[in-house]
Amino acid sequence: MENKITKLEGYSPQISNLVSMMNYVRKTTLETVAGLSVANLDFLPSGDGNSIGALLAHIAAVERFFQIQTFEERHPHKSEIATLTPALGLGELGRDEIRGRQLSEYLQTMASTRENTLQELKKRDDEWLFREAAWGTDLSNNYFLWFHVFEDEINHRGQMRIIRKMMKDDREE
Secondary structure (H helix, E strand, O other): OOOOOOOOOOOOOOHHHHHHHHHHHHHHHHHHOOOOOHHHHHHOOOOOOOHHHHHHHHHHHHHHHHHHHHHHOOOHHHHHHHHHHHHHHHHHHHHHHHHOOHHHHHHHHHHHHHHHHHHHHHOOOOOHOOOOEOOOOOEEEHHHHHHHHHHHHHHHHHHHHHHHHHHEEEEEO
């Protein structure tokens, strides 16, 4: 994989740029979590913190949420909200429900979610990226919403790196 923002086969120019950035972010997230055990994935840095596993689930849930909003142009159904809420909201519900999973389970969910994103983005053009969209009560556009998907992943990848250091410090004591 090249570390370039470049034209990608099957995508419009601006979507190529977006996908290039998303690919790099995902590569570095995968490097951050490589080799983690279930215990590592479930480690809580504090009583009200989030585990690396929960953060991985969150990354996939955020992407799925924006797929629904931008590709399907609708709000999630109640059943989808129920499924996504523990990972989207994290917190106590996430701590209770997102645990005991193998790394491969998180990575498979992330990969299948991303594959859907990539297939949907191939169906769209740069004009679609700049189409206005709502983000809560604010006016946004599809480009910004998809930027937010990988910006959120970058933020949580940083948290994962800190949590990994905390686990190392715990083992050294």
